[in-house]
Amino acid sequence: MRRLALMLVAGLAFTVPAVADDGKTTVAECKQSYEQCVAECNAKYPEDEAAGFKRAACGVPCAANRAVCEAEAGYDAAKPEVKAGWEKTKETAKQLTEEAKEKWEAMTEDEKKEK
Numbered sequence: 001m002r003r004l005a006l007m008l009v010a011g012l013a014f015t016v017p018a019v020a021d022d023g024k025t026t027v028a029e030c031k032q033s034y035e036q037c038v039a040e041c042n043a044k045y046p047e048d049e050a051a052g053f054k055r056a057a058c059g060v061p062c063a064a065n066r067a068v069c070e071a072e073a074g075y076d077a078a079k080p081e082v083k084a085g086w087e088k089t090k091e092t093a094k095q096l097t098e099e100a101k102e103k104w105e106a107m108t109e110d111e112k113k114e115k
Contacts, residue, residue: 024076030069037062 041058045051 025069025073027070027073030066030073033069034062034066037065 038059041055041062045055045058047055
């Protein structure tokens with residue numbers, strides 16, 4: 001069991017997804033990296049009954065890396081929309097603050113005491 005854990009950790013550490021020229025990974029590149037990783041596992045542990053468990057264990061880091069890779073690719077793709085949404089939220093908050101300040105300044109001292 002300990003040996004299996006070491007194999008899994010080593011596989012996660014050394015299986016790196018492909019990255020595009022612009023430094024951002026795409027979902028297609030994640031899939032390609034996963035397929036390459038699985039092919040390496042299949043080559044390392046040919047199909048026979050004794051190697052089945054080792055081949056399956058070898059494929060775990062492949063699947064884990066693909067999941068992380070696809071999450072990062074989705075995040076990179078969503079960044080512009082998230083940034084635009086954040087800017088809109090900041091602008092709305094600024095406008096509301098300015099409106100509240102103007103209303104406050106327009107109030108008489110008696111009206112302010114009531115609030």
